[in-house]
Amino acid sequence: MQSFDVIVIGAGVIGSSVAFHLSRLGAGRVLVVDRSTIGAGTTSQSSGILRTHYSIAENVELAHRSWNVFNNFQAYLEDEDASCGLVKCGYLISAAEGEKAEALRASLDAQRSKGVKVEILDMAQAGELLPIARFDGDSLIGFEPEAGFADAYLVSTSFAKAARRGGVLIRENLRVTGLLRDGDRVIGVSTAEGDIRAGTVVSTQNIWTPELAGWLGLPLPLTPERHAVLSLECEQAPYTYDMPVYKDLASPGMLYCRSYGGKQMLVSEGVVGEKLSGAESRQGDISLDYVADVGAQVAARFPAYETAGLASSWTGVYDVTPDWNPVMGRVSGIEGLIVGFGFSGHGFKLSPTVGRVLAQAALGLHTDVPLTPYSLDRFRTGSLLVGRYGLGAVS
Numbered sequence: 001m002q003s004f005d006v007i008v009i010g011a012g013v014i015g016s017s018v019a020f021h022l023s024r025l026g027a028g029r030v031l032v033v034d035r036s037t038i039g040a041g042t043t044s045q046s047s048g049i050l051r052t053h054y055s056i057a058e059n060v061e062l063a064h065r066s067w068n069v070f071n072n073f074q075a076y077l078e079d080e081d082a083s084c085g086l087v088k089c090g091y092l093i094s095a096a097e098g099e100k101a102e103a104l105r106a107s108l109d110a111q112r113s114k115g116v117k118v119e120i121l122d123m124a125q126a127g128e129l130l131p132i133a134r135f136d137g138d139s140l141i142g143f144e145p146e147a148g149f150a151d152a153y154l155v156s157t158s159f160a161k162a163a164r165r166g167g168v169l170i171r172e173n174l175r176v177t178g179l180l181r182d183g184d185r186v187i188g189v190s191t192a193e194g195d196i197r198a199g200t201v202v203s204t205q206n207i208w209t210p211e212l213a214g215w216l217g218l219p220l221p222l223t224p225e226r227h228a229v230l231s232l233e234c235e236q237a238p239y240t241y242d243m244p245v246y247k248d249l250a251s252p253g254m255l256y257c258r259s260y261g262g263k264q265m266l267v268s269e270g271v272v273g274e275k276l277s278g279a280e281s282r283q284g285d286i287s288l289d290y291v292a293d294v295g296a297q298v299a300a301r302f303p304a305y306e307t308a309g310l311a312s313s314w315t316g317v318y319d320v321t322p323d324w325n326p327v328m329g330r331v332s333g334i335e336g337l338i339v340g341f342g343f344s345g346h347g348f349k350l351s352p353t354v355g356r357v358l359a360q361a362a363l364g365l366h367t368d369v370p371l372t373p374y375s376l377d378r379f380r381t382g383s384l385l386v387g388r389y390g391l392g393a394v395s
Helices: 013-024 057-070 073-077 099-113 123-129 152-165 206-216 288-301 303-307 347-362
Strands: 002-009 030-033 091-095 119-121 140-144 169-171 176-182 185-191 194-203 223-233 245-248 256-260 264-268 309-320 327-330 337-341
Touching: 002 013, 002 185, 013 030, 013 152, 013 347, 030 152, 030 194, 057 073, 057 099, 057 347, 073 152, 091 099, 091 123, 099 140, 119 123, 123 140, 152 169, 152 347, 176 194, 176 206, 194 347, 206 309, 206 337, 223 288, 264 288, 288 303, 288 309, 327 347, 337 347
Parallel strands: 002 030, 002 194, 030 169, 091 245, 194 337
Antiparallel strands: 091 140, 119 140, 176 185, 185 194, 223 264, 223 309, 245 256, 256 264, 327 337
16 A cells, blocks of 8 residues: 555645645655646636735735745746746725725725735726726725736646655546545545555545545535636727726625736626535536626726627636635544635635645644634634625625
């Protein structure tokens, strides 16, 4: 039987980051096992937005540390060929008068407390940054100049390449079918090709985490949710790369938008999506009624887009927890297991730091960021991480 010091289940952007950081921290023999190929699951469906704007202070810390990695990606990976596809265009967020504006102000204050540069703009200043939009109904507009978007697939494959360079073995197209146990201790995994032993197992199974719950015989609160993404094209008002990512808290769907391909608008809603009965990474149907509804919301903010055409569309699936925030760390009563799941659409933004702290936890090291707030036990004790904007928004 093969034996490793650490086995990582899943080679998405989180699992690849864990593998890289394990190699950097001297973990010994590390194996990554994925049912498909590197970054081919939900990672490949990411909209790629990078921001540190969160209403939960712990998330701001994770995102800020991760942004520093994205901003110095080649140096961090010690690979001059590495690329994360970073477009540094800034992040604009606005709200109409009321609860959303109060939440936005508090969130901007939380960012400043963590050393993030943020600005409050007037309508004219916002219009200069995003001239294709109108801001006359907003009471508060925030701007994070050190933000933008990148390519989640590139990040995942770059982490994997660096991990391999550090001695990590990555097995693609090999499905884990169970855990090996010695009482309350996890001692390896079962796969379609046989059992593999390990001192520690790290699960980054994303929407497939319910499989882990079955293997453990424990409830792991997670629901897969499908979300639709549209790409709109308007020749009269192209959404160029120098225009910021935009979050519209005043729209019914709390839309987020960014440039796509240098002229199109990538847009999606930041609300609760379609709940699925099980893991499903294949493309789902997007109804014309949904396209029309999102199009009307877009036109209310971007008047020229009333006549925009639908260039493309796709769906992505989030691994959603009850409070829309991740579970990270050890599972009470189970030794030799570290989990990272339930990122609820935020995993890519946080992946560099999440990968590092999960690797530290796997090796019994002090973690750069405390994992107690992200403990699975919070769903039992009621210490939930509930964001100020409501479920499905920006947490």
